[in-house]
Amino acid sequence: MKSPSQIIKYYAEEIARKLKEPEWALRKRIRAAEIYEKAPTPPWMPEDFDLEAFASKAAEEEPLKPGEGEIPEWYKTILERIGVPEIEQSMLAGVTVMVNENVVYEAQKKELKRKGVILESLDEAVRRHENIVKEYLHRAQVPEVHKLAALHIALRRGGTFVYVPKGVRVPFPVQAFFVITEEQLAQTEHTLIIADENSYLHFIEGCIVPIPAPYSMHLGGSEFYSLKGARLRISSLENWIGKVIHVPVKGAEVHEGARLEELSVVMGGIRVGMRPRIRLIGKGAKLSFNSVAFLRNEMKSWSGSTVVHEAPKTNSSIVNRTVMKDSSSDEFLGEIIVKKGAKGVIGHQACNTLLLNDGAINTTIPKLVSEVSDADLAHEGTVGKIGEDQVFYLRSMGFAEHEAIQMLTLGFIDPLIQDLPADYVRAIREIVKMTLNAA
């Protein structure tokens, strides 16, 4: 019988062959396959995980995508109601050409090209830009963390690569759909974004319209690099339909004087496990990481993050807001680690959970570890229901109880999403409303 590592290697080689990858990239896969067996098992690993089935699906010829004829009527109704951002609409209709022919986006793509911004599928970038990709790929997102991190690296396929050259500022938010269509839906897609020294980029990853996944487990990955003096803003939006297991593996590095501002919005799925690991490795590096999650039905979630302060005067701020309904459960593990020599660190995290009914369970575990004495670390956690006074105040203005709850629930997440482009804010709000109204 083949060992797990042998199974993974077999499919890793098959994927590398299909993608015509250079030797160095294959070596990263093989190494990860070897680490798989020794790596710890994350708590969100499905109990009945079938490695062979997963790996063979990841290696299948064509990543599946819903064809226009296959989109069910009810799904189109959802799209109409939430007022999907136009570019997402065309992607979901499976009509690549529409995206490519859209005048506005075409103009923006030209401008990016003129500035030397590289924007292409990661598979292509691995072949064409070894000089950049080799150094960064799987440096922040490493295989040792746990089995799924290793598995993702071995079976990586599809996804997006963005490189912003030194000093270049991209004046508009760049959306993943600029680059790809079907590759966004690959099971093990990987996003690699590098903002080189003193550059600026706002990248919007994923899509907020519900994604009908053509597989049962999504093991995507992402890596964000904000190099010296750069400012990198990332908004990741994910909304899964049906019984999808969503367990992305994420890592980031923030260098000297650089900033990383991340917002993650996760909705849908039946099991979500995600704890990004973010390293602040240069003096004065700054991180702001906000996440919003909406859990319902029997959803199980493992959330949180690990922030490692490795340099002096680094600053991190983590805000996590989770809305929980029905009998969902969430375990938040917020870890802040300060390494030796990292003087004058500030690390604050807040985890606020809103329970919409009895029966939903939240566990919050703060873990603050410091190897230096002068670190300013703080954790604030609140778990509660919607305030009765607020509900009554709104009812006294003529709003029914469910309308009041809807307004206050949207209000709970609003401070975190308000900086997104307006049509995304609107779409998120509509989705939350629909989710609240659903029985």
Add this chain to the structure above:
Amino acid sequence: MEGLEVIDLWVEVEGKMILKGVNLALPRGEIHVLMGPNGAGKSTLAMTIAGHPKYKVVRGKILLDGEDITNDPPEERARKGLAVLFQMPPELEGVTVAELLNKIKERSGCKEDVYDLLRESNLPSEMAYRYVNKGFSGGERKRFELSRILAMKPKIVIMDEPDSGVDIESLKVIAEGVKRLQRERAGVLVITHYRNILKYIVPNKVHIMIDGKIVKSGGVELIEIVEKKGFKEVVAA
């Protein structure tokens, strides 16, 4: 009667009887003032009329334009034309002033622009994008309460201390609001501890509440007696 009628109202809060037979009639188009010492039950009356679930009506009833609303949920009362200005309105994080006012307007059919509604209360237009009551000063809270009440186009308004903790400018703004509501044929009950607001509005009636009962009703002269001799003397007078 067109207006609000409170008939022999007995109200219990957490097992304690607070209102002990309150009677009050507030016709539309009139301004009434309600005074009384701390703890007399004024806010309890306001909250009971608003329909707060904590306040249990043990006996008596509340009529709005002749219709019994004693058992209506709060939103139903509001839709029938009742509005209450809160003594301490709560913060609504994440809900902007503009969003709230627009939603109220949608329901009430109010045609006034959000900025105009804010201007009515002398609030700057930037206020529209702030979260309701979040970080508002005491005076701003009261003025915002006025704006959202104007948006509701109510028939009866109960104002619980609209004038406490506000400066002279805010006081004038609120008094103007009361007058406007009266012009729009609303009945307004102003609960207050001070006579200052009476420099700007002329009440049709003054009621004095002590220990859960209205012990005296009359004209503005009652206020003078209260100021000079205290609440006890009013009852005797």
